[in-house]
Amino acid sequence: xxxxxxxxxxxxxxxxxxxxxxxxxxxxxxxxxxxxxxxxxxxxxxxxxxxxxxxxxxxxxxxxxxxxxxxxxxxxxxxxxxxxxxxxxxxxxxxxxxxxxxxxxxxxxxxxxxxxxxxxxxxxxxxxxxxxxxxxxxxxxxxxxxxxxxxxxxxxxxxxxxxxxxxxxxxxxxxxxxxxxxxxxxxxxxxxxxxxxxxxxxxxxxxxxxxxxxxxxxxxxxxxxxxxxxxxxxxxxxxxxxxxxxxxxxxxxxxxxxxxxxxxxxxxxxxxxxxxxxxxxxxxxxxxxxxxxxxxxxxxxxxxxxxxxxxxxxxxxxxxxxxxxxxxxxxxxxxxxxxxxxxxxxxxxxxxxxxxxxxxxxxxxxxxxxxxxxxxxxxxxxxxxxxxxxxxxxxxxxxxxxxxxxxxxxxxxxxxxxxxxxxxxxxxxxxxxxxxxxx
Amino acid sequence: xxxxxxxxxxxxxxxxxxxxxxxxxxxxxxxxxxxxxxxxxxxxxxxxxxxxxxxxxxxxxxxxxxxxxxxxxxxxxxxxxxxxxxxxxxxxxxxxxxxxxxxxxxxxxxxxxxxxxxxxxxxxxxxxxxxxxxxxxxxxxxxxxxxxxxxxxxxxxxxxxxxxxxxxxxxxxxxxxxxxxxxxxxxxxxxxxxxxxxxxxxxxxxxxxxxxxxxxxxxxxxxxxxxxxxxxxxxxxxxxxxxxxxxxxxxxxxxxxxxxxxxxxxx
Numbered sequence: 001x002x003x004x005x006x007x008x009x010x011x012x013x014x015x016x017x018x019x020x021x022x023x024x025x026x027x028x029x030x031x032x033x034x035x036x037x038x039x040x041x042x043x044x045x046x047x048x049x050x051x052x053x054x055x056x057x058x059x060x061x062x063x064x065x066x067x068x069x070x071x072x073x074x075x076x077x078x079x080x081x082x083x084x085x086x087x088x089x090x091x092x093x094x095x096x097x098x099x100x101x102x103x104x105x106x107x108x109x110x111x112x113x114x115x116x117x118x119x120x121x122x123x124x125x126x127x128x129x130x131x132x133x134x135x136x137x138x139x140x141x142x143x144x145x146x147x148x149x150x151x152x153x154x155x156x157x158x159x160x161x162x163x164x165x166x167x168x169x170x171x172x173x174x175x176x177x178x179x180x181x182x183x184x185x186x187x188x189x190x191x192x193x194x195x196x197x198x199x200x201x202x203x204x205x206x207x208x209x210x211x212x213x214x215x216x217x218x219x220x221x222x223x224x225x226x227x228x229x230x231x232x233x234x235x236x237x238x239x240x241x242x243x244x245x246x247x248x249x250x251x252x253x254x255x256x257x258x259x260x261x262x263x264x265x266x267x268x269x270x271x272x273x274x275x276x277x278x279x280x281x282x283x284x285x286x287x288x289x290x291x292x293x294x295x296x297x298x299x300x301x302x303x304x305x306x307x308x309x310x311x312x313x314x315x316x317x318x319x320x321x322x323x324x325x326x327x328x329x330x331x332x333x334x335x336x337x338x339x340x341x342x343x344x345x346x347x348x349x350x351x352x353x354x355x356x357x358x359x360x361x362x363x364x365x366x367x368x369x370x371x372x373x374x375x376x377x378x379x380x381x382x383x384x385x386x387x388x389x390x391x392x393x394x395x396x397x398x399x400x401x402x403x404x405x406x407x408x409x410x411x412x413x414x415x416x417x418x419x420x421x422x423x424x425x426x427x428x429x430x431x432x433x434x435x436x437x438x439x
Numbered sequence: 440x441x442x443x444x445x446x447x448x449x450x451x452x453x454x455x456x457x458x459x460x461x462x463x464x465x466x467x468x469x470x471x472x473x474x475x476x477x478x479x480x481x482x483x484x485x486x487x488x489x490x491x492x493x494x495x496x497x498x499x500x501x502x503x504x505x506x507x508x509x510x511x512x513x514x515x516x517x518x519x520x521x522x523x524x525x526x527x528x529x530x531x532x533x534x535x536x537x538x539x540x541x542x543x544x545x546x547x548x549x550x551x552x553x554x555x556x557x558x559x560x561x562x563x564x565x566x567x568x569x570x571x572x573x574x575x576x577x578x579x580x581x582x583x584x585x586x587x588x589x590x591x592x593x594x595x596x597x598x599x600x601x602x603x604x605x606x607x608x609x610x611x612x613x614x615x616x617x618x619x620x621x622x623x624x625x626x627x628x629x630x631x632x633x634x635x636x637x638x639x640x641x642x643x644x645x646x647x648x649x650x651x652x653x654x655x656x657x658x659x660x661x662x663x664x665x666x667x668x669x670x671x672x673x674x675x676x677x678x679x680x681x682x683x684x685x686x687x688x689x690x691x692x693x694x695x696x697x698x699x700x701x702x703x704x705x706x
Contacts, residue, residue, distance in 0.1 A: 004650055011654040029599035032621075036600040043669070044568040045680060047656035050665025054568075057655060095644050098579065098604070099572045101679065256659045271659055351544040361545025 001082060003092065009082040013062040013073050014108055016258075017165075017221065018251040022054040022103035022138040024216030025160050035097065035104075035137035037160065037216075042103050055106035055140060056096055060084055060121050064110030068178040070167070070226050072258045073110045083112065086125040093129060097137055104138030104160075105129070115146035119155060126158035138216070143189045145181065152189060153213070156196055161216040161248070164190045166241075169234050173227035176263055193218045194245040217248035224279060225272040226255040226264055232293075232302035235282055239293040242286065252279045274405075278304040285310055288342050289335045307398045312338045315375055316394050322375040323382065327356045338397070339372030359383055370400060440467055442478035445485045447471035449515050450492035452523055456530055457491040458483075469523035503533035506541045513556040516588040525552055563592035569670065570597075571679045572606065574644075575635045579606035582634065582677050590617045590626050598624050607632070645679050652680040 023041030043052040059073075061083035067075045084092075089107075096102045107125065111118050122141060129135040141159040143152055156162050164186055168174045171183045193214060200213040220241065222234060238250045254271035257264060282304065285291040289311070296310050297303070305313055315322065315338050324333050326348060334345040347365045351357060358378045363369055373383045374393045388396070443458065443466040445451035455469050467480050499508040507529075514526050528548050533540045543549045562585055570593075572579035579601065583589075590610055597608065598619045608617040609632040616629040637645065675681045 004647055007647060008650055008654050011651055015655050015657055029602045032603050034601070034603060036596075038567075038596075042564070042568040045652060045678065046666045046670040047652065048663065048666060049656045049658075049660035050662040050669065051656075051660075052669065053652070053655060056651070092647070096648060098601070099574065099644060099648070099679070100568075100570050100581070101648050103568075254660075256657060273660065347544050350542040354539045354542055355545065357545055364547075364550045365544050 003088060006082045006084055006088070007058065007092070009080050010058045010060075010062060010084065013079075013110070014057050014059045014106075016072065016253065016256065017057060017106070017108060018051075018253045019140065019163060019219055019221060019249065020052050020054045020057055020106060021161075021219075021249065022140075024248055025138070027136060030136060033134040033136050034094070035135050037104070037136070037138045044100070044102055054103045055138065056093055056102045056104070057106040057108075058084070058089070060089070060107060060109035060118070060125065061112045062110050063112050065113070066111055066178075066180045068167075068180065069259065069261050069263060070177055070223060070255070074259075077259065084125075086121065086128055089125050090128040090133060094133055094135065097135070102137075104140070106140040108142035109144065111144060111146075115144045116148055116151060119144045119147035119151040123151065123154055123158065126155070130158050140216075143193060145185050145189050147189075149192060152192060153196060156193060156213045157211050159214055161219060162193050162214040163219045163221070164193070165221045166237075167221065167223050168227055169222050169229045169237050170227070173229060177226070190218070190220070190245055197246070218245070219247055219249040219251065221251040221253055223255050224252050224276050230302035231275070231279060231282075231304050232297040232299065234279060235286075235293040235297060238283060239286055250283060252276050252283075274306055275304070278306070278310060282310045290332055291336075307401055308394070309338075309401065311336070312371065312397045312401075316390065316397070319390050319393075323377045324375065325377050325380065326362065327352050327379060337372055337375045339368035339370065339375075371397065440480045442466060442468040442470060442480040442482050443485050444470045444472065444478075444482050446487050447473055448487060449512070450489060451485065451487040452515060452526070453492040453495040454487050455485050455523070456495050456527060457488075458485050459527070466527070468521075469527060471523070499530070499533070502537070503530075504538035504541060507533050507538070510541060510552060510556055513559055513592070514552050516591060517555040517559045518586045518588075519551070519555040522555070559587035559589065560592065562587050563589040565670075565674065567593055567596050569674045569678060570608065571677060573634050573637060573679075574641050575638070577605075579604055580609070580632075580634055581607070582609045582611055582632065584611045584673070584677060586612070588613050588615070590615055593617070594624055594626070645682070649680055649682075 021041050022037070023039060025037045026039040027037040029036040041054060043054050045053040047053055061081070062073045062079070063081040063083060064071075064073045064075055072079065089105075093102075093105045097104070107122055109118050109122060112121070122144070126139060126141065129139070138161075139159045140161040140163065141155055143155065143162050143164045145164060166186055168177060174181055174183060196213040197217065200211070222237075224234070234252075241247045241250055254273050254276040255265065256271050257267045257269050260267055282291075282293075282296055285296065286293065291314070296314055304310055308316070315336065321333075322337075324337060326334075331345060331349055334340055334348055335342065340348070344366045348357065348362070348367075351361070351365060355361075356379055357365075359369065359373075362372070362376075362378070369383070373386060374388060374396075376382075441464060443455045445455050451471075452469070455466065459466055468478055470476060470478060470482075496508070499511055511526055511530065514522060514529070519525060525548060529540070529552055532546075532548065540546075540549060544553065566583055566585060566589060570581050570583055572581045588610070590608065593608070594617055597606070597617070601619070603621055605620050607619075609629065610616065611632075614628060614630055616627055616632065618625050618627060
């Protein structure tokens with residue numbers, strides 16, 4: 001089999017992995033060595049689906065011993081199989097990297113023979129890259145659940161970021177669709193990685209030369225829409241992962257049907273892209289805006305409103321906390337105003353030290369007044385000529401969002417509202433009274 | 440009422456600032472040598488004197504702030520129309536009011552300047568990703584067509600990452616080239632440069648990369664608009680994945696990248 005054929009098969013098998021970030025670590029170049037890493041990450045291209053391509057994302061092999069129903073590489077699927085040799089893959093990575101095609105390597109793998117053997121293959125590849133070629137670029141590697149702790153530790157020493165995919169957000173779904181996996185088998189390596197990262201961080205305080213274990217942290221991914229789990233379940237799990245395991249990122253992947261199975265949405269079902277988008281918005285609110293999962297959703301309202309973004313939704317439900325005065329409000333409160341992001345909140349904080357701000361100034365700073373105007377005052381005054389009631393605010397925010405969705409030209413996203421036969425009867429949304437009106 | 444004309448270098452611009460303070464006059468226009476525009480006002484040629492430039496340069500840090508100096512430097516690299524006049528206005532404001540001017544984000548001059556500097560920085564950041572090297576005879580070469588003069592902004596990144604390589608990055612818009620050999624960098628003016636015919640290895644890697652690029656996208660999520668937002672089409676002409684032969688969903692405008700007229704060899 002030629003390299004290009006292998007590359008095609010093993011890329012095709014890896015493409016459902018969402019993460020392609022190269023962020024989290026700054027490592028300058030070193031004289032005579034190839035490569036460096038940049039904290040904010042660099043996107044080298046964007047695929048036809050609009051997702052960033054930053055790393056050479058491939059599997060070591062797609063010949064898997066497991067039979068997870070949601071996965072293209074499951075044992076029972078009739079698909080061509082291929083395996084890279086470590087040397088082949090290392091040469092490919094260096095060739096791409098020198099031409100500035102990529103930021104590094106994202107290496108994952110199906111489990112071939114057994115977890116330990118698979119893990120050893122990955123280690124061999126990374127060793128070649130790091131030790132023989134002196135490669136200092138970014139490496140993201142998947143931990144292989146079930147592999148020996150010592151092997152995983154070795155793997156983490158060679159990589160920048162490690163990840164274990166949760167895939168299904170509840171034990172019940174796992175039992176049903178991935179009988180070979182359990183919650184424990186996934187969380188165990190995750191805990192190991194988190195522990196090792198902590199450990200070396202502690203050692204680093206004492207000895208500067210301590211080799212770093214996965215210095216860019218760990219991440220995971222969940223599939224959205226393959227199982228009846230609600231947004232509330234997913235977001236709570238996400239929050240727990242950030243807090244307990246110190247994850248850097250949780251990725252969401254709208255489920256693309258890849259097999260006919262009575263337990264899964266049928267082939268041809270559109271991926272719930274809008275729902276995925278809302279979860280990412282909420283994820284940002286957790287990480288950068290100081291929100292908690294409990295503020296955004298609860299047991300009575302377990303799913304996000306499709307027509308309002310989570311931050312607007314929260315603000316409309318908490319009108320008693322608004323309006324806030326731009327020139328005096330604390331930074332944390334500025335962050336909670338719809339239409340003000342982290343960047344504009346920081347700019348407001350800097351600019352108001354010198355001069356008081358008015359609505360014109362806010363516009364120049366980059367605040368989206370269309371949304372923010374309902375929630376702020378400048379020197380005690382609301383925007384001139386603005387009249388509204390809580391209901392009209394919501395209507396205005398919805399119509400703005402609708403235009404945005406229409407502009408994206410993705411009518412299929414709206415199919416999210418029509419319950420499909422396999423999913424449970426439509427779960428209640430955050431604003432029941434509004435959903436009726438809209439219908 | 441007077442217009443200044445200078446040689447187009449950063450030092451030259453700083454000398455214009457010097458001149459205006461020495462003569463106690465405010466130039467209505469500051470034009471560079473290349474600008475064909477004829478001024479309505481009497482023109483005055485300002486010569487470049489490194490000592491004067493140095494004095495103004497250090498005063499930017501000392502009398503305003505290091506942040507302001509950086510903003511002026513980046514501002515000078517932008518493609519903003521009449522950037523010299525805007526920078527001059529900003530420097531005047533800075534001398535008068537001190538360090539606080541950089542955070543007058545609601546001020547027209549400051550916000551225009553900051554936005555332009557931000558977008559130049561952003562373009563430089565994008566190019567650290569979108570730039571594509573081709574290997575020819577063991578050296579690397581790339582062509583870019585940026586709006587802003589980004590070479591000084593990407594120098595550090597590329598010369599640190601590929602420090603052991605010999606490479607050339609040609610800015611086709613501004614006819615400048617960044618040349619790197621282990622241990623030394625230079626940005627030099629260069630009229631023409633084009634890539635050579637790829638050899639066998641180079642052809643193979645290009646084919647592999649194109650194959651990877653077209654395999655990694657998920658058909659069910661096809662979203663050309665999103666791709667264009669993140670990666671505007673003006674970058675495509677220099678990217679390997681969009682080079683001929685034409686590809687199904689995004690035909691490149693590769694305008695005779697391989698035409699061999701005026702070929703200049705690296706080294």
